[in-house]
Amino acid sequence: MKVFITGGKGLVGTFLSDAFMDRGDEVYAPSRKDLDITDREKMVKTIKIVKPDILIHCAAFTDVDGCEIDKKKAYLTNVVGTQYVAEGCAEVKCRMVYLSTDFVFDGKKGSPYFEADTPNPLSIYGQTKLLGEYYVSHLHQNFIIVRVSRIFGEKGRNFASSLPFLMKEEKKIVLTDNIVNSPTYVVDLVEAIIFLIKKNFLGIVNVCNRGECSWYEYGLKIKEIMNIKDIELVPIEFEKFVNRKAERPCYSVLDTSLLESLGFSMPQWETSLKIYLER
Secondary structure, eight states, X not given: OEEEEETTTSHHHHHHHHHHHHTTOEEEXXXXXXXXXXXXXXXXXXXXXXXXXXXXXXXXXXXXHHXXXXXXXXXXXXXXXXHHHHHHHHHHTOEEEEEEEGGGSOSOSSSOBOTTSOOOOOSHHHHHHHHHHHHHXXXXXXXXXXXXXXXXXXXXXXXHHHHHHHHHHOSEEEEESSOEEOOEEHHHHHHHHHHHHHTTOOEEEEOOOBSOEEHHHHHHHHHHHHTOOSOEEEEEOGGGOSSOOSOOOSBOOBOOHHHHHTTOOOOBHHHHHHXXXXX
């Protein structure tokens, strides 16, 4: 296949590129500097030139608090940019995979979210990603929307990936104990995406590791696996953090029974976290 990956130099984009190349597929994975998705003329023209069999849209403004500070950038990147990508895919009739988020939900359900549950995002980030879903599903018929949460992996610069390194350097770290979702190992996510493509699945699907935890529980598991003794982890309610701009859903665990019914089972998050830390 010929595969086009936006955000190709990010965490998920990098692992996707490697996985497809290992399969012998042709991969075009430009960085944000190489291709501005908010430039419609260039975006659509590039898709027409590449003529991919499938485009995986990973490029996004994912800084949840940053989206509250710079709403214009969040809207341009996550909504307008996604619209242009979807328009380009529709023109060349290639399949499109869009990475979305558990933050499209408000966390008030109290049990894991199914794909058909009604979204109600609390933050600008969640709102813009949901609008991105709208454009993908309304401008293009051949699509997969993958909702995922708390991605971690090698060379990742987000908090879930970097927390183990912080715990080796710091003596005390404060972590929220009332924000619960499902960590997702990038290697497992990539395998699931490739499975869904090969399966010719169309629609919305939840993809995350099985199980759930708060950030505090996530930190405790890292401490246990790495046997770090000289670190104090302090649990705190999210509402007591003074430097947070965006509201988060308190419980945004995603139900993965649809993915499992298709024949793909994600590992437990603890199992994948151990693999990540060993690597």
